[in-house]
Each structure stands twice: as C-alpha cells, then as structure tokens.
Amino acid sequence: MTQLEARAISKRYGTQRVLDHLDLALNGGEVTCLLGPNGAGKTTLLRVLSGLQRSQAGELLLDGARLDFHQPDARRQFGLVMHQPFLYEHLTGPENLRFYARLYQAELPEAQLRQLLTRVGLGKTRPVPVRSYSRGMKQRLTIARALLHNPRILLLDEPYTGLDQQGCQLLNLLIGEEQANGRVILATTHELNHARQIASLFAVLTRGKIAALIPNVGLSLDDIQLRYQQITQPESVAAA
Amino acid sequence: MKNWLKTALTLVWKDLVQEWRSRDMLTAMLSFAVLTLFIFNYAMELNPASRSEAAAGIIWVVIVFAGTLGLNRSFTAEQDQGCFDALVMAVPELSVIYVAKLITNLLVMLFLTVLVIPIYSLLYNQSLFMPMLWLVLLLGAWGYSATGTLIAGMTVQTRMRDLLLPILLFPLLMPVNMAVVKAAGAVLAGSALSGYASWVNLLLVYDIIMTVLSILVFEYVIQE
Amino acid sequence: MSSKNKLLTPLTLLSVVILLAAFAMVIFYAPVELTMGLVQKVFYFHMSAAWVGMLAFLVAAVAGGLYLGRQDLKYDRVSASSVEIGLVFTAIANFTGMIWAKPIWNTWWTWDPRLTTMTIMAFTYIAYLLLRRGMDDPSRRARFGAIYALVGFASVPLTFFSSRLLRTIHPTIFGGSSADMAMTGQMYQTMAVSLVAFTLLFAVLLWHRSRLAAGQAHLAELQAAQDEALFGGDSDE
Numbered sequence: 154m155t156q157l158e159a160r161a162i163s164k165r166y167g168t169q170r171v172l173d174h175l176d177l178a179l180n181g182g183e184v185t186c187l188l189g190p191n192g193a194g195k196t197t198l199l200r201v202l203s204g205l206q207r208s209q210a211g212e213l214l215l216d217g218a219r220l221d222f223h224q225p226d227a228r229r230q231f232g233l234v235m236h237q238p239f240l241y242e243h244l245t246g247p248e249n250l251r252f253y254a255r256l257y258q259a260e261l262p263e264a265q266l267r268q269l270l271t272r273v274g275l276g277k278t279r280p281v282p283v284r285s286y287s288r289g290m291k292q293r294l295t296i297a298r299a300l301l302h303n304p305r306i307l308l309l310d311e312p313y314t315g316l317d318q319q320g321c322q323l324l325n326l327l328i329g330e331e332q333a334n335g336r337v338i339l340a341t342t343h344e345l346n347h348a349r350q351i352a353s354l355f356a357v358l359t360r361g362k363i364a365a366l367i368p369n370v371g372l373s374l375d376d377i378q379l380r381y382q383q384i385t386q387p388e389s390v391a392a393a
Numbered sequence: 394m395k396n397w398l399k400t401a402l403t404l405v406w407k408d409l410v411q412e413w414r415s416r417d418m419l420t421a422m423l424s425f426a427v428l429t430l431f432i433f434n435y436a437m438e439l440n441p442a443s444r445s446e447a448a449a450g451i452i453w454v455v456i457v458f459a460g461t462l463g464l465n466r467s468f469t470a471e472q473d474q475g476c477f478d479a480l481v482m483a484v485p486e487l488s489v490i491y492v493a494k495l496i497t498n499l500l501v502m503l504f505l506t507v508l509v510i511p512i513y514s515l516l517y518n519q520s521l522f523m524p525m526l527w528l529v530l531l532l533g534a535w536g537y538s539a540t541g542t543l544i545a546g547m548t549v550q551t552r553m554r555d556l557l558l559p560i561l562l563f564p565l566l567m568p569v570n571m572a573v574v575k576a577a578g579a580v581l582a583g584s585a586l587s588g589y590a591s592w593v594n595l596l597l598v599y600d601i602i603m604t605v606l607s608i609l610v611f612e613y614v615i616q617e
Numbered sequence: 618m619s620s621k622n623k624l625l626t627p628l629t630l631l632s633v634v635i636l637l638a639a640f641a642m643v644i645f646y647a648p649v650e651l652t653m654g655l656v657q658k659v660f661y662f663h664m665s666a667a668w669v670g671m672l673a674f675l676v677a678a679v680a681g682g683l684y685l686g687r688q689d690l691k692y693d694r695v696s697a698s699s700v701e702i703g704l705v706f707t708a709i710a711n712f713t714g715m716i717w718a719k720p721i722w723n724t725w726w727t728w729d730p731r732l733t734t735m736t737i738m739a740f741t742y743i744a745y746l747l748l749r750r751g752m753d754d755p756s757r758r759a760r761f762g763a764i765y766a767l768v769g770f771a772s773v774p775l776t777f778f779s780s781r782l783l784r785t786i787h788p789t790i791f792g793g794s795s796a797d798m799a800m801t802g803q804m805y806q807t808m809a810v811s812l813v814a815f816t817l818l819f820a821v822l823l824w825h826r827s828r829l830a831a832g833q834a835h836l837a838e839l840q841a842a843q844d845e846a847l848f849g850g851d852s853d854e
Binding site for chain 3 (some may be wrong): 166167168169207209
C-alpha cells in the first residue's frame with residue numbers, strides 16, 4: 154500500500170514561517186481533505202510534497218524510503234491539480250493531453266484518450282484551442298491532465314473551483330474511483346459540502362502545523378464546521 | 394538519451410505550434426525589425442559606400458533588438474499559465490527544458506534573419522547572399538539564444554519582466570556583438586576566411602561556454 | 618547574533634595604515650615617469666582599483682556558486698556586498714583611467730580593451746543590483762543573483778578577448794615590444810604596496826558590508842516575529 158509521509162517539514166518565506174515542523178502521513182486508498190484558513194500554507198504544503206519547492210528542514214518519505222526528487226521518476230508519481238490550469242492556450246484539448254502524455258512517456262492511444270475525456274465530461278467537445286474553453290471546461294481538462302499518466306499520488310488544490318454542480322459530482326466520482334485504485338489523495342478545499350462526501354479524514358493546517366486529524370465518521374456538516382472553528386479560532390469559540 | 398531528445402523535440406514542437414497558431418510574436422518582431430531598418434535609413438544618410446560597410450552592424454543591431462521581443466515572449470506562456478510547474482513535474486531532467494527553449498529561440502532568430510536580410514538587400518540595393526555570412530549569423534544567433542534563454546527564464550519571474558531583459562542581457566552579449574559585426578563585415582568586404590577566422594573561433598567558444606554553463610545552472614532558475 | 622569578530626577592528630586599522638603608506642609612497646617615493654610626467658602616478662590607483670574590481674567579481678561569482686550549493690543566505694550576502702563594493706572600485710578605475718588618458722592621449726575615452734571590458738563589467742554589476750531590486754522573495758533573489766554573478770563572470774574573459782582583438786592603445790606595462798612606460802624598481806615596489814593596500818581595503822569593506830547585511834536580515838526577522846506575536850498567526854493570502 155502506497156504511503157507518503159512528511160516529517161518535520163519546515164518552510165519559510167523570508168521571515169515568515171509558513172510550515173513549522175509539520176508531520177503528515179498519507180495512505181493509499183484514503184482521501185485526506187486539507188482544511189485551513191487562507192494563507193495558512195495549504196498550497197505551500199502541496200508544493201513541498203510534490204517537489205516543486207524545497208523545504209528548509211525535514212524530509213519526505215515514499216513507502217518508507219527517502220524521496221529524492223533528482224530521480225527522474227520521482228515527480229512522475231504525482232498528479233497535480235493546482236490553481237493554474239497548466240494548459241497551452243493555442244493547443245486543443247486532445248493536443249494538450251497528447252503533449253503531456255509524450256512528456257511522461259505514457260502510452261495514450263486514441264481510445265484511451267477518448268475515454269479519459271469522457272471520464273471528465275469532455276467527451277463530446279470539438280477539438281478547438283483551449284483558449285475558447287470555459288473555466289469549467291478548463292478545470293475538467295486539468296483534472297484529465299493530472300490523471301493521464303496513472304500517478305500513485307494525487308494532490309488537488311481547490312479542485313472544485315470553476316466546476317458546476319454536475320462537474321463537482323463528476324469529480325467526486327473520479328476521486329472515488331482513484332481511491333478504489335489505492336491512490337494516495339490529498340485535496341485542499343473550502344467546499345465542505347462536497348468534501349464531506351469523499352473525505353476519509355480531515356486534516357486541519359494552522360500556524361504551520363497539522364493541528365488535528367478528524368476521521369470522517371458520522372459527521373454532519375455542522376459538526377465539521379464547529380470542530381474546524383474550535384481548532385483554528387479557539388478564542389472566538391470559547392467566548393461564544 | 395533517446396528519451397531526452399524525444400522530450401526536447403516534443404517541447405520544441407509545442408512552442409512552434411503555439412507560436413504558429415497565434416502568430417503574435419513573429420508578426421511583432423518582423424514589424425519591429427522593418428521599422429527599425431527604416432529608422433536607420435534616416436538616422437544614417439550615408440553614401441552607398443559607407444552604408445555597405447555598415448551593413449553588417451545595422452543588420453545585427455536590428456536582429457538584437459527585435460530578438461528581445463521573442464525572448465520575452467518565449468516564457469510568458471509557461472509563466473502565466475503556470476506551465477513551468479507542469480513541465481518540471483513531467484520531464485526526466487530539468488536541463489531539457491532549457492535546451493528546448495534554446496532551440497525554439499534559435500529557430501525564431503533564424504526566421505527573423507531570413508526575412509530581414511532580403512528586406513535589407515531590397516531597401517539598400519545590396520546583395521547579401523553569401524554562405525559565410527549565414528554561418529556567422531547562425532553562430533551569433535546561437536550565442537544570443539543561449540544567454541538570452543537563461544536570462545529570460547529569470548526575468549519573466551521578476552516584477553519588472555520585459556524591462557529588465559535588455560539590461561541584464563546586453564552586457565553579457567558584448568563578445569557576440571563584436572564578433573558578429575566584425576566577422577560579417579569582413580565577409581561582406583570580400584575578405585578571405587583567414588582574415589576573420591579568429592572572430593568565428595571566438596563566437597564558437599562563447600557559444601559553447603555559455604550553453605554548457607546555462608545547462609548547468611538552469612535548474613536553479615525554475616526550481617525553488 | 619554573533620558578536621563582532623575580534624580580528625575586524627585591528628584589520629580595519631591595518632588596512633587604513635597600509636593605505637596611507639601607499640599614498641605616501643606614490644607621492645614621495647615613486648619617481649616621476651619619463652614620458653608621461655606627474656599624471657602617471659594616478660596609474661597606481663587605477664591599476665589597483667581595476668584589480669579589486671575583478672577580484673570582487675570573482676568573489677561574487679564564487680560566493681554565488683556556494684549559495685547554490687549550500688542554500689545558506691550568508692553566501693548571498695557576501696556575493697551582493699562584493700558586487701556593490703566592486704562597482705565602486707570599478708568606477709574609480711574608470712575615472713582614474715580617464716584622468717590619466719586625457720593629458721597623454723588627448724581623449725577622455727579610448728575604445729581600448731581593458732577599459733571597455735571594465736566598463737561592460739560595471740554595467741553587469743549594475744544589472745545585477747537592478748535584478749535584485751526587482752525581487753522581494755529572499756531565496757529567489759539569492760538564487761537569481763548567484764546565477765547572474767556566475768554567468769556574468771564567465772562573460773568577462775570573453776569580453777576581454779573580443780575587445781583585444783578589436784584594438785589596443787593601452788600601454789603594455791610589463792615588458793612587451795612596445796614599452797610605452799618604463800618601470801623602475803621603485804615603481805614596482807610602489808605598485809606592489811598599492812595592490813596590497815587596495816586588496817586589504819576590499820577585504821575589510823566586504824567584511825563590514827556583509828556584517829551590515831546580516832544585521833539587517835536579523836532585524837527583519839525580529840520585526841516579523843514581533844508582528845506575529847502581536848497580530849497573530851497566519852498570513853494574508
């Protein structure tokens with residue numbers, strides 16, 4: 154079973170300590186939802202986990218062994234959906250996917266390409282440049298892009314952004330499928346409503362550390378929100 | 394190794410297709426180049442003899458300035474759409490991104506040169522179809538692209554972006570400027586190769602040193 | 618915060634003493650040159666300043682390389698300080714060069730290889746400082762500074778050889794066929810002391826400037842910690 158572990162990760166931006174001796178273990182077959190106030194460092198954590206940014210201290214372990222990002226295959230284990238779409242505006246949707254497949258040296262025969270597009274709800278789109286896609290379509294294509302090389306680890310930063318109701322449901326379906334495949338999945342989001350349906354557990358990031366891990370067992374939306382408030386703003390809850 | 398090459402070519406293909414479909418950059422560069430040639434005409438009302446001597450210098454200056462437009466643009470897609478990150482995650486080695494951009498920029502420069510030279514010939518009634526001239530310009534374009542790609546990779550990530558590129562790049566390009574103008578001038582004047590061979594050698598040395606150095610440091614440009 | 622290294626003050630004093638000695642030697646000890654007259658004495662400072670300019674660039678490049686390898690901001694501070702100081706010395710070299718050139722060759726500026734290379738180097742320094750000014754993130758600023766210092770330094774010999782291929786009217790000092798300036802033993806000695814004085818001055822200035830930069834960084838840290846304590850945890854995104 155795949156396991157990605159962060160141990161004592163510290164990251165500073167100039168004088169600001171964004172991640173402070175952070176520990177987090179992510180297991181295959183689990184969906185971890187990362188919650189935290191704006192600016193808490195959720196995006197930074199994802200960037201450090203995927204090797205896009207170096208931490209100043211601490212280490213990352215994949216299946217117990219130290220993760221060395223100088224190895225060519227290290228980063229390819231990851232599938233990323235971030236704030237920016239990673240799409241080339243003048244290429245069509247299929248061209249974007251074929252391009253990335255070639256970079257990843259992943260086999261992507263036409264049939265598989267079609268199937269991937271259908272999975273994200275873009276099966277019926279005409280091959281036009283991505284420039285003319287709507288925000289929702291771009292988001293769907295970005296998700297397809299993240300999956301095409303069958304990564305073991307999925308890191309998703311606000312993946313519901315730009316998606317309509319149908320899109321969100323489709324995404325949840327996809328996440329469920331990947332979870333069944335044993336993938337490690339970490340998603341940051343503010344959409345507790347949608348997250349609740351797929352999360353195995355909630356991790357709350359505040360003041361540079363994972364302050365709490367809350368298993369998603371029999372929790373209502375209000376429960377989650379209350380717990381979240383308690384952890385991130387203890388003063389305001391105590392006063393209430 | 395084969396992997397690496399395939400990846401580089403894929404990246405080059407992507408850049409060329411992107412540029413061909415938008416045609417923004419190429420059109421802008423070409424317009425800029427032709428307009429600059431016109432300005433030179435009024436700035437330097439020389440008799441034909443002096444002008445033919447200055448031809449090498451004028452052409453190279455035009456290419457250098459128009460080239461900055463191309464360099465600035467070569468990374469904007471990656472920067473604005475966040476594709477730097479995507480490429481970093483996908484490629485086997487970071488230096489391949491640099492080499493691919495180098496090739497793309499070089500091709501763009503050559504494209505520019507191929508258009509500028511006949512236009513110059515037309516405007517100033519001077520024939521410039523000499524193979525050695527092309528060799529010199531090719532070596533010059535290589536050096537320009539090698540250093541330019543590295544610098545553009547950095548400046549695109551700063552606040553000042555386009556403004557900063559010429560300031561950072563031009564001091565580093567001086568050897569190329571001197572060598573290209575002198576060697577091209579010698580070719581146009583009809584000198585034998587021995588007359589300007591040392592310039593060609595210098596260009597080659599510059600190109601190799603800068604390319605190798607850039608390959609070594611490029612990972613620090615795009616990775617934090 | 619490390620306290621002042623005990624060596625720094627005596628070293629500073631020593632550097633001042635040797636500098637004064639060099640001045641004295643130039644004015645009183647070194648003979649007046651045959652063809653160029655009194656103005657030639659500027660040469661000692663011109664050469665020393667030019668030497669320090671080159672040295673500063675080398676130090677900046679090496680420190681930059683060390684930063685890339687070790688990711689310790691201390692190297693970045695040394696690199697940036699070296700560039701600043703190098704720029705000042707290069708300006709001095711250019712300026713004294715012009716003072717020297719005017720009476721002798723009747724021109725303020727000569728497109729001579731060494732002068733040209735020094736000037737282009739000065740522009741590279743300025744570009745370096747502008748690059749740093751346009752960046753707020755300290756680690757990225759350090760990274761890009763290091764890269765530019767390395768690449769800039771690599772281009773200097775290339776620029777020099779190009780300019781030399783171009784033309785030369787700079788007098789060849791140490792032997793050579795066209796000995797425009799005959800150097801006697803006393804002149805060599807003065808030259809040597811001058812070089813030592815300037816090099817030591819550079820080292821001392823570099824040390825002081827790096828300490829200042831370290832202090833500024835430390836102050837910023839303390840201020841940030843105070844802000845965090847007063848206004849609470851997470852930043853604004």
